[in-house]
Amino acid sequence: MTTTAEHPHTHDRAPEHSPRLQLAKLAPEAYKVVLALEIASKKDLDPVLVELVKIRASQLNHCAFCIDMHTKDALAAGESVERIVQLSAWEESRHFYTERELAAIGLAEAVTVLTDGFVPDEVWERAAKQFEERELAQLVTVIATINVWNRFAVTTRMAPGHYTPGMYNTKG
Template sequence: MTTNDNATVSAPEQRISLPDLAPEFYRAMIALDRAAQQGVDPVLAELVKVHASMLNGCSFCIDMHATDALKNGEQNHRLLSLPAWRETSWFTAEERAALALTESVTLLTQGHVPDAVYQEAAEHFEQAELAQLIALIIAINSWNRIGVTSRLSPAAK
């Protein structure tokens, strides 16, 4: 993060290390994450993870999953436009349904998951795929809460 005069500002110090202090929980989260990703297209999975992480303000997860998305062949302009995905034509109908579902699940207090959003996703994904997508969204939201609460920070590049 930089200020207007280009002076570097350091990230806040990490508060707590869950892998060290709650290792069983952390191992369970890793297992949950692996299970949640089963059967989900890797490019779509990373789009969902980046979008949820942006909504939750988790810089660690944004950095990690944007990097992973690029490694999986995602295009930079699509990642950068995720906050305005509705305003572009760069996302498929399936991706748009997944992004809308991601927003609704992530922002539960802003109207829960509307029937129209769920139905749109159900039209693009078979039931098993939809279940995995929901699991993936739940898992990344959990990771975001770990990252934000403990103040994980991406490594300097």
């Protein structure tokens, strides 16, 4: 554990909470099905784009565990710290991202925050201009899957900070 002597600007941290339950152990069949969906959903998509989408959805869902995981995975895949930091304000930081990434991030946000209404036609059309139909189907599946993982992690209170890239092999 990092001490305050190593980081003089930090204070003693609050105690880490314990997970409510071990979902993977208690519902292994469901966990394995979502893991299979995870592997299938990423097929043929750019790994960095996938991580950006997962980080953004996880930010919206306040899923600290998944933010930690996918930030580390994005860094391991070659993403920059600057683009990850700017992701929470992507609409004001558009110049950091490609049109394709912006379309994917916008779609991720619209699909994740369905309480604001349905996915707007302009968001869908923008994504459809950037992705072939098969890619778009994969992207929708990635977004839906990260939302499942976010709900598992938030509900069971999985603690962030312990993930190492490659810890869970979901490359398929």
